[in-house]
Amino acid sequence: MPLDSAFAGRVYPPTEPYEVGREKIREFARAVGADHPAHHDPGAARELGHRDVLAPPTFLAVLMQRATDPVVYDPELGLDYYRVVHRDQRFSFTRPVYAGDVLRLVVHIDSVRSLAGNDVIELRAEAQDAEDLPVATIRMALVSRA
Incomplete structure (x- = not known):
C-alpha cells in the first residue's frame, strides 16, 4: 500500500535535548576514520580556533537516526521499515558542532512521492542549540521498495 x-508538511515535536560528549565525538571520529586531532584533542581544537573538540560533519547522523524514529514507526504513515533503503543524506551547517553542545532536532516531512513504483519520503531536521539558535539542517531520503 x-x-x-x-x-x-507534517512537523514532529522537538527531540529531547542531546548533550554532545567529547567521548561520543571521539568514538564517532574513530568509527568513520576522522583522525584529525581537532576531533580528539581539546587543545588541538582550541589551537585552530574552536572552543572544544569538533564533531565530524556526519556526526549529526546519530541524532538524525533517533529523531526520525517517530516518523519511521508512525503507524498512520504505514512505512514498512523492513523494505526501506537509505537513499540520501546531506548536511548544511550554520556553525560547527562541539563537545558540550546541547542539541534538539525538529523533523519535517518535506515530501512523500512515488518513484518507479517505490515510495520516497524526504525528511528534513533542523538542529538547534540550547538557546534555540540554528546549528544545522540535515536532509535524508528513504525509499520503501515496492
Missing part, C-alpha cells in the same frame, strides 16, 4: 502523500 503506498504511503499517504498527505503526510508531506
Whole structure:
C-alpha cells in the first residue's frame, strides 16, 4: 500500500535535548576514520580556533537516526521499515558542532512521492542549540521498495 502523500508538511515535536560528549565525538571520529586531532584533542581544537573538540560533519547522523524514529514507526504513515533503503543524506551547517553542545532536532516531512513504483519520503531536521539558535539542517531520503 503506498504511503499517504498527505503526510508531506507534517512537523514532529522537538527531540529531547542531546548533550554532545567529547567521548561520543571521539568514538564517532574513530568509527568513520576522522583522525584529525581537532576531533580528539581539546587543545588541538582550541589551537585552530574552536572552543572544544569538533564533531565530524556526519556526526549529526546519530541524532538524525533517533529523531526520525517517530516518523519511521508512525503507524498512520504505514512505512514498512523492513523494505526501506537509505537513499540520501546531506548536511548544511550554520556553525560547527562541539563537545558540550546541547542539541534538539525538529523533523519535517518535506515530501512523500512515488518513484518507479517505490515510495520516497524526504525528511528534513533542523538542529538547534540550547538557546534555540540554528546549528544545522540535515536532509535524508528513504525509499520503501515496492
